[in-house]
Amino acid sequence: MNNINKFQHFPFHLVDPSPWPILVSFSLLNMAIGAVLYMHGFQNGGILLTLGFLLTASGMTLWFRDVITEATYLGHHTKQVKNGLMIGVVLFIISEVFAFLSVFWAFFHSSLSPAIEIGGSWPPLGITPLDPFAIPLLNTFLLLSSGAFITYGHHALIAGNRKGAIDGTFFTIVLAVIFTTLQYIEYSDAAFTFSDGVYGSAFYASTGLHGLHVIIGTIFILVGFIRIINYQLTNTHHQGFEASILYWHFVDVVWLFLFVAVYFWGGA
Incomplete structure (x- = not known):
């Protein structure tokens, strides 16, 4: 993440490119499909559900870590x-x-x-x-x-x-x-x-x-x-x-x- 541009003449924060939104989106889709397969008794549905949950939790943790860094250390x-x-x-x-x-x-x-x-x-x-x-x-x-x-x-x-x-x-x-x-x-x-x-x-x-x-x-x-x-x-x-x-x-x-x-x- 870049430091605040000294030539920026507005108080809003332009977020740097981040992989977490797209990762969380696909992880949620994976978790939803896994939940449907698991509840309907399909083989390996539970594994897909668990994988989707872990990916979602990991992506959100890393995403929120970046937001906290922007707020606490970068002053955005x-x-x-x-x-x-x-x-x-x-x-x-x-x-x-x-x-x-x-x-x-x-x-x-x-x-x-x-x-x-x-x-x-x-x-x-x-x-x-x-x-x-x-x-x-x-x-x-x-x-x-x-x-x-x-x-x-x-x-x-x-x-x-x-x-x-x-x-x-x-x-x-x-x-x-x-x-x-x-x-x-x-x-x-x-x-x-x-x-x-x-x-x-x-x-x-x-x-x-x-x-x-x-x-x-x-x-x-x-x-x-x-x-x-x-x-x-x-x-x-x-x-x-x-x-x-x-x-x-x-x-x-x-x-x-x-x-x-x-x-x-x-x-x-």
């Missing part, structure tokens, strides 16, 4: 560039809102007017739903607490309280890992599977999609945590950390809708 992220990045994050989260909207649409389409094929009732006959006041309620407290901790860490960073920023972010990561572990236990103990009709499909599609977002958000915050420890983030320069916080609050809000709709009302 001016105020205008940071505004553009935040707009991109907001648009990305909006796209995620519509992804969850489609899942909720499928859930309410079947639950509000159950078809005769599933017994005309919701949950369908033969399905034993999970107790919303067991692990789901505990996970609700964990996720809301994690949102409070990451907000505390953010305000501590702005105030120049390095220890508070590290502690708040660390406890957020711990709570997120506990949340994911409990959801795994919940899935293991569930009396129904993804293939158990529309209820199983709607339940695992919605909660599983959210669980995937929790894992991604945890990694997102973990990167910010490491950068705080390495003195790469300051009270005026922490755009990536703010993006991870915004993403995490989105995950929190979606979980509240999931708890009320899928666990509490949908399992009643």
Whole structure:
């Protein structure tokens, strides 16, 4: 990557040619094809899926490494560039809102007017739903607490309280890992599977999609945590950390809708 051109008369960053976008694109295509082959029982579909995942993860890691280098060491992220990045994050989260909207649409389409094929009732006959006041309620407290901790860490960073920023972010990561572990236990103990009709499909599609977002958000915050420890983030320069916080609050809000709709009302 080149240094900032001293003759550049605008505050925007012209990105140097990078191999990572095209690599990630083909890796995602490889992972999608592998997932389809694996779920339909084709030979070596699992190997192709694993290869696609590893290539995607590697490409994104190297891509984000370059972005962090541009921001931290090369000084490319001016105020205008940071505004553009935040707009991109907001648009990305909006796209995620519509992804969850489609899942909720499928859930309410079947639950509000159950078809005769599933017994005309919701949950369908033969399905034993999970107790919303067991692990789901505990996970609700964990996720809301994690949102409070990451907000505390953010305000501590702005105030120049390095220890508070590290502690708040660390406890957020711990709570997120506990949340994911409990959801795994919940899935293991569930009396129904993804293939158990529309209820199983709607339940695992919605909660599983959210669980995937929790894992991604945890990694997102973990990167910010490491950068705080390495003195790469300051009270005026922490755009990536703010993006991870915004993403995490989105995950929190979606979980509240999931708890009320899928666990509490949908399992009643």
